[in-house]
Amino acid sequence: MPVLVMKFGGTSVATLDRIKRAAKRVGVEVAKGYDVIVIVSAMSGETNKLVGFVNETSPLFDAREYDAVVSSGENVTAGLMALTLQEMDVPARSWQGWQVPVKTTSAHSSARIEEIPADNITRKFAEGMKVAVVAGFQGVSPEGRITTLGRGGSDTTAVAFAAAFNAERCDIYTDVDGVYTTDPRICDKARKLDRIAFEEMLELASLGAKVLQTRSVELAMRYKVKLRVLSSFEEQSDDAGTLVCAEEDIMESNVVAGVAYSRDEAKMTLVSVADRPGIAAAIFSPLSEAGVNVDMIVQNISEEGRTDMTFSCPVDQVKRAEKAMIDAKDAGKINFHDVVADTDVAKVSVVGIGMRSHTGVAAQMFEVLSKEGINIKVITTSEIKISVLIDRKYMELAVQALHDAFELEKAD
Numbered sequence: 001m002p003v004l005v006m007k008f009g010g011t012s013v014a015t016l017d018r019i020k021r022a023a024k025r026v027g028v029e030v031a032k033g034y035d036v037i038v039i040v041s042a043m044s045g046e047t048n049k050l051v052g053f054v055n056e057t058s059p060l061f062d063a064r065e066y067d068a069v070v071s072s073g074e075n076v077t078a079g080l081m082a083l084t085l086q087e088m089d090v091p092a093r094s095w096q097g098w099q100v101p102v103k104t105t106s107a108h109s110s111a112r113i114e115e116i117p118a119d120n121i122t123r124k125f126a127e128g129m130k131v132a133v134v135a136g137f138q139g140v141s142p143e144g145r146i147t148t149l150g151r152g153g154s155d156t157t158a159v160a161f162a163a164a165f166n167a168e169r170c171d172i173y174t175d176v177d178g179v180y181t182t183d184p185r186i187c188d189k190a191r192k193l194d195r196i197a198f199e200e201m202l203e204l205a206s207l208g209a210k211v212l213q214t215r216s217v218e219l220a221m222r223y224k225v226k227l228r229v230l231s232s233f234e235e236q237s238d239d240a241g242t243l244v245c246a247e248e249d250i251m252e253s254n255v256v257a258g259v260a261y262s263r264d265e266a267k268m269t270l271v272s273v274a275d276r277p278g279i280a281a282a283i284f285s286p287l288s289e290a291g292v293n294v295d296m297i298v299q300n301i302s303e304e305g306r307t308d309m310t311f312s313c314p315v316d317q318v319k320r321a322e323k324a325m326i327d328a329k330d331a332g333k334i335n336f337h338d339v340v341a342d343t344d345v346a347k348v349s350v351v352g353i354g355m356r357s358h359t360g361v362a363a364q365m366f367e368v369l370s371k372e373g374i375n376i377k378v379i380t381t382s383e384i385k386i387s388v389l390i391d392r393k394y395m396e397l398a399v400q401a402l403h404d405a406f407e408l409e410k411a412d
Contacts, residue, residue, distance in 0.1 A: 001033060001034065001035040001125065002033070002034055002035070002167075002168045003034065003035050003036075003037060003162075003165045003166065003167040003168065004029050004034040004035075004036050004037070004167055004168055004169060004171065005036075005037045005038075005039065005158050005159075005161050005162040005165070005167045005169070005170040005171065006025070006026060006029065006036060006037070006038050006039070006158075006170075006171045006173065007038075007039040007040075007041075007136065007154060007155065007157075007158035007170070007171065007172045007173060008022045008038065008039070008040050008041065008081075008173045008232060009041050009044075009154065009172075009173060009174045009175070009232075010041045010042060010043060010044035010045070010046070010047075011044045011174070011175040011232075012041075012173045012174065012175070012232035012233075013040055013041065013042075013043055013044075013077050013080075013081070014043050014044040014045075015043070016080070016084075018232070019077070019080055019081055019084050020084055021232065022081070022173065022232055023081060023084040023085050023088060023090075024088075025173075025232070025236055026038055026085060026090070026131055027085070027088055027090055028236060030090055030130045030131060034168075035125045035130060035131075036130065036131045036132070037121065037131075037132045037134060037161050037165060037167070038081060038131055038132070038133045038134065039134050039136040039154055039157050039158040039161060040074060040077040040078050040081055040133060040134070040135065040136055040154070041073075041074060041077065041136050041137065041154040042073025042074050042076070042077055042137075043073065043076070043077055046073035046076070047070060047073050050069050050070045050072065050073055051066075051070055053069065054066050054069050054070065063108035063109050064108050064145050064146075066108065066109055066148075067108050067109060067138075067145070067146050067147050067148045068145075068146050070109075070148055071097070071135070071137065071138040071146050071147075071148050074135035074136055074137050074138060074154070075094075075096055075135050077135070078094035078095070078096070078133045078134065078135040079094045079133075081094070081133045082094040082131075082133045085131055085133070090130055090131055091128055091129050091130045091131070092129065092130065092131035092132070092133055093124070093129060093131075093132065093133070094133045094134075094135070095120075095121065095132055095133065095134045095135070096134075096135050096138065097134075097135060097138035097139040097140055097146065097147075098139075098140040098144075098146060099120070100116060100117075100120060100121060100134060101116075101117065101120075101139070101140050102116050102134075102138065102139035102140065102157065102160075103115045103116070103117075103139060103140060103142075104139035104140065104141060104147045104149070105141070105142075105147075106141040106142060106143060106145075106147070107147075108141075108145070108147055108148070109147075109148055109150060110148075110149070110150035111139055111141065111147035111148065111149055111150075112149070113139060113149065113156065113157070113160045115164075116160055116161060116164040117164075118164050118165055121165070122165075134157070134161065136153065136154030136155075136157040136158065137149050137153035137154045137157060138153075138157075151213075152213030152215065152216065153213075155172060155212060155213040155215075155216035156213060156215050156216045156219060158170050158172060158216070159216045159219040159220045159223070159225050159227065160219060162220075162223075162225040163219065163220075163223035163225050167225070168226075169225075169226045169227075169228055170220070170225050170226065170227050170228070171228045171230060171241075172212065172216075172227060172228065172229050172230070173230060173231065173232035174211065174229065174230075174231065174232070175231065175232075175233065176211060176229070176231060177192065177230060177231035177233075177234050177240070177241060178192040178193065178211075178229055178230060178231070178240075178241045178242035179192070179193050179196050179201065179204070179211050179212075179229055179242040179244070179258075180192055180193065180258070181193060181257070181258045181259065181403065181408040181409070182258055182259040182260070182261075182399055182403050182408070183261070183399070186261075186396050186399050186400065187259075187399055187400045187403045189400075189403060189404070189408075189409040190403065190408075190409075191408060191409050191410075191411070192242065193242050193257065193258070194239075194242065194243065195242065195243045195244075195245060195249070195250050195253075196242055196243075196244055196245075196250075196257055196258075197244075197245070197246070197247045197250055197253070197257075197353050198217060198220060198221035198244060198245070198246060198247070199221070199247065199353055199384055200257045200258065200351050200352060200353055200384065201217050201227075201244045202214060202217045202218065202221065203260070203349070203351040203382075203384060203385045204257075204258055204260050204351055205217050211229055212227070212229060212244070217244065220244065221246075224246060226243060226244070226245050226249075227243070227244040227245075228240075228241050228242070228243050228244070229241050229242050229244065230242075247353055250353075253352070253353060253354055254352060254354060254406070254407075254408065255352050255354035255355060255358045255361060255406070256350045256351065256352040256354065256355070256361065256406040256408065257351055257352040257353070257354075258350075258351050258352070258408065259348065259349070259350055259351075259399050259402045259403050259406075259408065260348075260349045260351060261346060261347065261348045261349070261395055261398075261399055262346065262347040263346050263392065263395060264314055264315045264316070265295070265312050265313075265314065265315065265345050265346055265347045265389060266312065266313055266314065266315045266317075266318045266341055266342065266343045266345065267310060267311075267312050267341070267342040267345045267377060267378065267389055268310070268311055268312070268313065268318065268321055268322075268339065268340070268341050268342075269308055269309070269310045269339070269340045269342075270283065270308065270309045270310075270325065270334075270336045270338075270339055271308055271336060271337045271338040271339070271340060272306045272307075272308065272336055272337040272338070273306060273307055273308065273309050273334065273335065273336040274305065274306060274334070274335040274336070275302040275305055275306055275307040276305075279307075279309075279334065280297075280299070280309075282328065282333050282334045283309060283325070283328070283334055284297075284311075286324040286325070286327065286328040286333070287311075287313075287321055287324050287325075289324070290320050290321065290323070290324035291317070291320065292313050292317045292320055292321045292324060293313055293314060293317060294311050294312070294313050295311070295312045295313060295347070295380075296310075296311060296312040296347075296378045296379075296380045296387065296389060297309070297310070297311045297380075298310045298311070298378050298379075298380075310378060312345070312347065312378060312389055315343050318341050318343060321341075322339055322341065325339050326339070342377075344391060344392045344393070345377060345389050345390065345391060345392055346389070346390060346391075346392040346394075346395035347387055347388070347389055348387070348388055348390060348395060348398045348399060348402065349385055349386060349387040349388070350365055350385070350386050350402055350406065351384060351385045352384060353384050355383070355384050355385075355386075356383055356384065361386060362379075362381065362386050364405060364406075365386055365388070365402060365405075366388075368401050368402055368405040369388070369390070369398060369401070369402075371401075372394070372397055372398065372401050374390050374391070374394045374397065374398055375390065375391065376388045376389070376390060377389045377390060377391075
């Protein structure tokens with residue numbers, strides 16, 4: 001029998017009524033002849049509640065016990081989903097991570113999946129089980145302890161199962177009905193995409209389009225798992241949602257697939273740094289050790305042996321970055337006059353695999369922003385993405401103007 005993986009997020013299983021609706025969708029796929037592996041998240045709000053309990057009980061908690069508590073939310077949903085399917089006369093049972101087993105590393109609260117042996121579930125399918133309801137987000141360490149995979153781990157679990165069982169497709173049900181050309185809350189002309197390439201989805205996910213977790217897209221791309229993102233609140237159909245697939249499965253695509261943004265960016269500049277070989281390493285090694293996630297980097301041309309170095313990082317890491325730089329200066333590792341932070345910036349990016357073969361996208365983007373009177377502070381490019389840092393107050397205007405300029409409301 002072909003295998004289908006279906007993943008339901010927290011909002012899709014938030015109440016018993018919603019679990020019933022999700023179970024009906026599973027029943028439809030079983031009727032089509034699939035063996036279905038269902039991955040469930042905890043009911044929305046449950047995981048946060050459990051994390052709160054742990055923090056209140058033990059601020060400097062033992063990460064192993066944290067995982068034992070926090071993973072329990074998914075177990076509840078898996079059991080309830082299996083019971084609901086049984087009430088519909090669909091042969092189903094629940095599986096916790098250790099029963100499958102989902103073998104992970106020992107990095108508690110942010111473990112990585114190492115292997116999912118298919119034997120146990122395959123044997124049950126052969127015995128007549130139609131649906132395996134697996135608790136997402138959890139696994140078992142080499143030491144035999146329960147582990148969790150970090151935020152968004154249920155998406156990763158779903159893709160890993162699809163790869164391990166060679167599934168025909170992995171359907172991820174969320175509260176949005178697919179991937180859009182940009183955030184519909186900012187731009188009312190945003191259009192749902194029928195298909196998007198893995199690379200484009202990766203860029204959009206890492207830029208803050210919160211539809212899919214970056215790690216799950218990376219996995220899907222590596223193992224060529226077809227992903228479909230769709231809403232559990234829409235009518236069921238084979239054309240629903242957005243298919244995330246390999247570039248070769250997309251016939252012709254627009255040059256630009258989408259416009260993404262990230263609101264919580266900050267721009268930091270080290271003014272008048274003594275310029276010498278190894279200076280970049282001397283600056284960015286302490287930042288990395290302090291856990292600062294540096295994104296864009298720009299260095300000015302040096303004058304008289306001194307230069308300015310500008311980089312961007314998340315707003316909530318500015319204090320950490322400032323401390324790392326001042327500590328490095330005090331330790332004599334780097335020499336600069338001042339560190340200046342600008343926390344009122346946002347990053348806006350255009351993404352599209354069509355850029356590989358089309359020229360002039362950057363020029364058009366800069367022209368559009370200049371017509372709107374928006375000043376660009378930092379620019380970075382990759383093969384399929386151009387990102388700029390601008391004043392945050394112009395972010396929505398920039399997204400709308402770029403969406404219009406690249407005519408993203410029109411289908412291919």
